[in-house]
Amino acid sequence: MKSDKVLMGIVFALVAAVVVFASTVFTVNEWERGLKFQFGEFSGEEIQPGINFKMPIVNTIKTYDIRIQTMDRAPERFITVNKEELLVDSFVKWKISNLQIYYKAVKTRANAENRLEQKINNSLKAQIAKRTIADVVAGDRIEIMNVVQAAIVEEAVSIGVEVIDVRLKRVDLADQIQSNVYERMRSERQRIANEYRATGNEKAIEIRANADREKVELVSEAEKKAQLTRGDADATAIKTYADSFGKDEAFYDFYRSMGAYKNTFNSSGDLIILDPKSDFFKYFNANTN
Numbered sequence: 001m002k003s004d005k006v007l008m009g010i011v012f013a014l015v016a017a018v019v020v021f022a023s024t025v026f027t028v029n030e031w032e033r034g035l036k037f038q039f040g041e042f043s044g045e046e047i048q049p050g051i052n053f054k055m056p057i058v059n060t061i062k063t064y065d066i067r068i069q070t071m072d073r074a075p076e077r078f079i080t081v082n083k084e085e086l087l088v089d090s091f092v093k094w095k096i097s098n099l100q101i102y103y104k105a106v107k108t109r110a111n112a113e114n115r116l117e118q119k120i121n122n123s124l125k126a127q128i129a130k131r132t133i134a135d136v137v138a139g140d141r142i143e144i145m146n147v148v149q150a151a152i153v154e155e156a157v158s159i160g161v162e163v164i165d166v167r168l169k170r171v172d173l174a175d176q177i178q179s180n181v182y183e184r185m186r187s188e189r190q191r192i193a194n195e196y197r198a199t200g201n202e203k204a205i206e207i208r209a210n211a212d213r214e215k216v217e218l219v220s221e222a223e224k225k226a227q228l229t230r231g232d233a234d235a236t237a238i239k240t241y242a243d244s245f246g247k248d249e250a251f252y253d254f255y256r257s258m259g260a261y262k263n264t265f266n267s268s269g270d271l272i273i274l275d276p277k278s279d280f281f282k283y284f285n286a287n288t289n
Helices: 002-024 099-105 109-128 133-139 141-151 153-158 175-246 249-264 279-288
Strands: 025-028 032-038 041-047 050-053 059-065 069-072 076-079 085-096 161-173
Touching (some): 025 032, 025 059, 032 099, 041 099, 059 099, 069 109, 085 109, 109 141, 109 161, 133 141, 133 161
Antiparallel strands (some): 025 050, 032 041, 032 059, 076 085
16 A cells, blocks of 8 residues: 555656656747746846756746748828829838847837838838839839838847848829829820821822822823824824825825815705806816816
């Protein structure tokens, strides 16, 4: 019976030892750093990664992630130099650089990001207020990010963090401004289209006018050449007739008279009154004789 009590005592002692050891030993991961507190008050001791020891009940340990964190900010409204609203969506990469200062200044990640966000908002507001929409969207985007990052360095150091990067993820126009911009773009495209149409119509009129002028010139030139050709042909015909009839003037005179008779008496109702002895009837008289 006595041996059973001794055995139970040993087991109880071992269990108590395990419990005490488990409450005394703790592990800090490689991506973490710890702070030791004594009766709830910060002792000033920073705990490195690995297996560490603490006094049960007396000491408590808080661990903090020292890896790079991403603060994804909600879109904020800013006013440009032209009094136009922009929605700016940005993010910040940061990490804890001095854990003790970090704990004393902000204690939690939420508080740290609130401090950084206030400083970033003020810096962005100042930078965007000096620029147009085009500058913010395209031209000066990198410069703005660099200026903002440099502006929050002092604030970051004061709370024990390091800002790795600041980026403007997205820059949008406010809804009303978007509508105005799209309307201006549409109007501009319409204006350009109208200019193209007007230029096209002007060119078309010019081309038609040139074509009509060329047509008139070609027709005129063709008629001129036709008249010259007809004139040359008539002259050639006359010369040919003259040369032919010049060889026998009596025959030419007879031929011409026959043509005159034909043209004069080409209808049964034609009537002409002439002296029978006139030259017009000389070939009639000659035949009579």
